[in-house]
Amino acid sequence: MAARHTDTREEIVRIGTQLIKSHGYNAFSYADISEQLQIKNAAVHYHFRGKEDLLAEVLDQYIDQYQLLKKQLVQLNASATFAMEKFIERYSILVDANSICIIGSIASDYNTLPESVKEKVHQLVTMVLKMVEETLASGKRSGEFQFSETAKTQTLLVMTNLAAGVQLARITGKKDYDTIKRAIIRQLKG
Amino acid sequence: MAARHTDTREEIVRIGTQLIKSHGYNAFSYADISEQLQIKNAAVHYHFRGKEDLLAEVLDQYIDQYQLLKKQLVQLNASATFAMEKFIERYSILVDANSICIIGSIASDYNTLPESVKEKVHQLVTMVLKMVEETLASGKRSGEFQFSETAKTQTLLVMTNLAAGVQLARITGKKDYDTIKRAIIRQLKG
DNA sequence: ACAAAAACTTACTATTTAGTCAGTTATTCT
């Protein structure tokens, strides 16, 4: 009796992603996944030879998600404000799920990862930063946003506020994250 | 033949600290420590019953270090500018060592830690934030710093910039960290 | 010098983990 789940492979990726964000990459095993799905260890290995392969797929899906989000924002002809709201929302959701962003999680374990995966992380980070930079630059041109730094620098400031804000929230609570979030918006909105 | 090192206990803490910052808490084992010190596994257990106990000691030492730093800054009658330089310097050193800050590292594994350790992490974070907040507030009073947010909010912004900046540097390189660092100083210095 | 205490080593155990492979069951394609 195979395929007890609509798509086991996708379920594995889903749970893997969740485990990385909640417990950290080096803190979970294939057993954690197989138990949740009520399948055997070997079934996870069937879909993903090793943990690195699973991580690579998780990262690929993030890259896809961001590409899709970008496409949607273009199609909607979304304002820079709306786009930034969407970006920020992703982090707020993490806080409510007692999770942290995948990049922040992986940054901790970065030195234990094989080169191929490091490259994929780099690709994802570069992509997200580029998207936000373009959004901030466009928002400045349209008069929606105001900031004196370059768009690139402002992006680094905003994204580090968000990423570490989510991490901090785990330790000191949601209030600190909310303070950070409001400050970011206040600064951009002048 | 015991005590091959001046103080094995301290060496264990030193290596443990380093491993957490470079590989992550859940990515190292007692074997990593015992091999480096050329002692047996059991010797590490003699000093620290379990990994959590070692982590607790690592955190205690950080708390002590920050208390000492605070004391020194008071004794020197240091300016807010000098104090902030000292705080920021700690993060710059991490970047050069391809490490991340201990709090950022632990944030990833936070949900896998026992309550007693979580409390210690909370204590450390609260302490550091309080110190920086006081420094920023004092710098504002003296006219050294300028910012429109409250000292507490500005602290959250600056510290999340630094913490995530160090994490980002691992992935995209030192340049991004330097950009962030310069922006922080620029903003505070008006 | 010698007893007590501290700092180990030796030698284990139990558990977890990653991973393999041959065989079984289910699905899809023709």
Add this chain to the structure above:
DNA sequence: AGAATAACTGACTAAATAGTAAGTTTTTGT
């Protein structure tokens, strides 16, 4: 319906890991 393929299970192995207990060596204090 039957063959091919996909998706598993069962039954392992090898290595890593946390941890313990008993005994040995070293250091410290008297």
